[in-house]
Amino acid sequence: MTTTVREPLLDFSQFRTAVNDSFVPLQVTSDHPDPFAGRIRHAERDGVHLSLVEATAHQVERTPALIAAQQRHCVKVGMQLNGRGILVQDGRETLLEPGSLSIYDTSRPYSLAFDGRFRNFVVMIPADRIELPLDAVSHLTAAPLHRAGGAASLVTGFLRSLAADPGTITGPVGSRLARSTVELIVALLSQELAHAPAAADPRRQLFEEVLLYIEEHLRESDLDPAHIAAAHFISPRLLHALFQENGRKVSTWVRRRRLEQCRVRLADPALAHRSVMSIATDWGFTDPAHFSRVYRAEFGCSPSSTRTTAIDHHTEDTSHAHL
Known part of the structure; x- marks a missing residue:
């Protein structure tokens, strides 16, 4: 019998450290740092990072200074599970609501803002694993991917299963799951690009x-x-x-x-x-x-x-x- 371990609640300082450990360097702020409650469950396999984030209201920014300090180029796909937020990148913004999928790129500035308690699931993939022109993919950042149906429905169902237990990716079939995760996300992006004005x-x-x-x-x-x-x-x-x-x-x-x-x-x-x-x-x-x-x-x-x-x-x- 497998027992899922639930990570302890973190205060704002601990959460800020956990965010930077799980992703790329980010600036995390909150209008209400006390009281604050958050937790992150993180797992990684073959360069594919999965993070289940739960927290109260806060803001996250990937600033030009942080990008210059660590130029790690990854593509992140987020699926909102509960609560709402806003993603801003490349002059666009999209509402994050339950069931939505969104994409953002760590090589350029972006921001996320959550005004209340929320849960979301984030997949971070090295950019060189995305088998598509990245300049074309840049047209999809901060865009509502979940409205397209088709591949989006498949990806949403798959990511929900991973979000239920991110640690699965570290198990015996973890490499296959990591590969499937990347391939499904690339399929979704390909579908979106096929319908994009560009x-x-x-x-x-x-x-x-x-x-x-x-x-x-x-x-x-x-x-x-x-x-x-x-x-x-x-x-x-x-x-x-x-x-x-x-x-x-x-x-x-x-x-x-x-x-x-x-x-x-x-x-x-x-x-x-x-x-x-x-x-x-x-x-x-x-x-x-x-x-x-x-x-x-x-x-x-x-x-x-x-x-x-x-x-x-x-x-x-x-x-x-x-x-």
Whole structure:
């Protein structure tokens, strides 16, 4: 039988510290710091952070000074569970009400204000895990994502389940849950971008189509700039220009997405029976030395250490589950 541990209530000073420990550096203020009551339940797996926040009235700001001090670029998706608040970013603001979904970006200033007791659930994802043009995603910040239906309904249901027990992501299937969380959120953002007014920009729309094509053909050995360009009836020169406009290079993007797919599978205990190179070969890497070198350059560790860490986590989680 599993017993959920409820975090103790925090006073304002303790809550302010907990907020900064759970997210990126933020300025937390309150017109009513005494009495104040709040708690945060936080869990993390494979860079995906989940936080269940409950508190009385306060305000949160991500200021230019705090951004300059720590330039950690993440995308945050919040789901309001109870109470109401307001999110402001990029000249837009949206009402946070029960059931709503919203997105904000830690690389630019934003603010959140809650005028009473509330609960919300926040997913924080490294920006480089969002497989979409971030300049396009910036059009969705502080916008009412929950009105679109479709993917939004799926994401809302999934996040409600995670909010009921964020610690699930640290368990035996945590890596798969973290991956599913990112993929569902990216699906939601893709749906929103498809209906956004900016989608009328043919150049941006073409770039998004190219990114989707790359994702769908990552395993193919001939996925090079010439092949990608031909598949979209454009010249390689235009393809390179599209990527340059979005701060990327074609070959670098393809390699990174393949490496990310390898990392996800190396971190999955269910695939521990497969060799490192059999997984790497699935994603176009045929030279062990080259694969190890580019993997370390991308993630700061060797492929084998990713696997060892994942197996150790799994063993520890399984041992705790039987205590």
